[in-house]
Amino acid sequence: MSKLNITLNCPDVAFNQQENITYGELQRITYYSENTKSDRPMNILLPPNYDPDNKKYPVLYLLHGILSDQNSLIKPKYSTPNIAGYLMNEGLAKEMIIVYPYTYAPKDGIEVEPGFSEEHAAGYNNFINELLYNIMPYMEKNYPILTGRDNTAIAGFSMGGRNSFYIGLNKPELFGYIGAFSPAPGVLPEEGKTSLFPSEDDFLVKDKQLTPYVTLVCTGTDDDVVAEYPIHYHNVFTKNNHPHLWYEVPTGGHDGITVSSGVYNFLQTLFGILDE
Numbered sequence: 001m002s003k004l005n006i007t008l009n010c011p012d013v014a015f016n017q018q019e020n021i022t023y024g025e026l027q028r029i030t031y032y033s034e035n036t037k038s039d040r041p042m043n044i045l046l047p048p049n050y051d052p053d054n055k056k057y058p059v060l061y062l063l064h065g066i067l068s069d070q071n072s073l074i075k076p077k078y079s080t081p082n083i084a085g086y087l088m089n090e091g092l093a094k095e096m097i098i099v100y101p102y103t104y105a106p107k108d109g110i111e112v113e114p115g116f117s118e119e120h121a122a123g124y125n126n127f128i129n130e131l132l133y134n135i136m137p138y139m140e141k142n143y144p145i146l147t148g149r150d151n152t153a154i155a156g157f158s159m160g161g162r163n164s165f166y167i168g169l170n171k172p173e174l175f176g177y178i179g180a181f182s183p184a185p186g187v188l189p190e191e192g193k194t195s196l197f198p199s200e201d202d203f204l205v206k207d208k209q210l211t212p213y214v215t216l217v218c219t220g221t222d223d224d225v226v227a228e229y230p231i232h233y234h235n236v237f238t239k240n241n242h243p244h245l246w247y248e249v250p251t252g253g254h255d256g257i258t259v260s261s262g263v264y265n266f267l268q269t270l271f272g273i274l275d276e
Contacts, residue, residue, distance in 0.1 A: 021085060022089065024081065025045075065158030071100075169204065200239070214266075215242065217237070224253070
């Protein structure tokens with residue numbers, strides 16, 4: 001992780017599409033979920049010069065925030081397809097497939113009124129089952145992907161960052177890379193609220209042999225939505241001696257400035273590229 005030279009703000013050349021660069025193809029698919037008992041949408045970004053007959057690719061699962069959907073992080077204000085295409089073309093990131101799932105996945109499809117309630121959050125908590133038992137098997141069956149923790153990453157924005165912590169730290173045998181951009185609350189205990197981890201001492205991977213190769217956390221200096229939660233996660237990781245990268249994005253809010261910076265840096269750490 002220490003080999004990454006963090007770029008605080010995503011460069012314009014990566015954020016904006018360039019005429020001389022070949023970008024990946026975005027596929028919009030649906031799959032059936034036994035978890036929600038319904039057909040569900042998902043976007044899949046294939047790498048530039050995708051060659052399914054002769055290559056296999058590592059996978060990044062990129063998770064949106066609360067009250068959003070699988071289309072959120074591909075929007076121009078986040079520009080993640082452009083960033084990925086630029087980095088892969090420049091050799092700054094490995095060729096990879098990026099999966100944008102819809103992460104509100106209530107058990108048996110029983111939805112509740114959208115909002116910031118614990119009842120609604122439960123549908124996001126259940127995404128761990130959606131990912132492990134529906135999405136990942138679907139990807140293995142339908143795309144030429146490399147498997148195992150060396151080839152699998154998870155990251156997200158806000159609620160997606162919260163879920164990336166939850167899933168990545170609970171399943172370190174499956175995910176070798178974790179990224180959280182302005183991660184939302186709900187992971188660590190707060191008085192009067194339920195949390196995904198029973199105590200701050202549990203906020204790490206206890207089997208040191210399965211410590212993620214990279215854990216990256218960032219937030220915007222002007223983010224008044226998640227406020228101090230990201231730095232709290234950073235401080236608890238530090239207390240628990242969990243290796244991680246931490247930085248703040250100048251002028252970033254709960255917005256595309258922060259997300260684009262996080263994605264730009266995180267993609268440059270994935271799948272062993274820092275060891276080459």
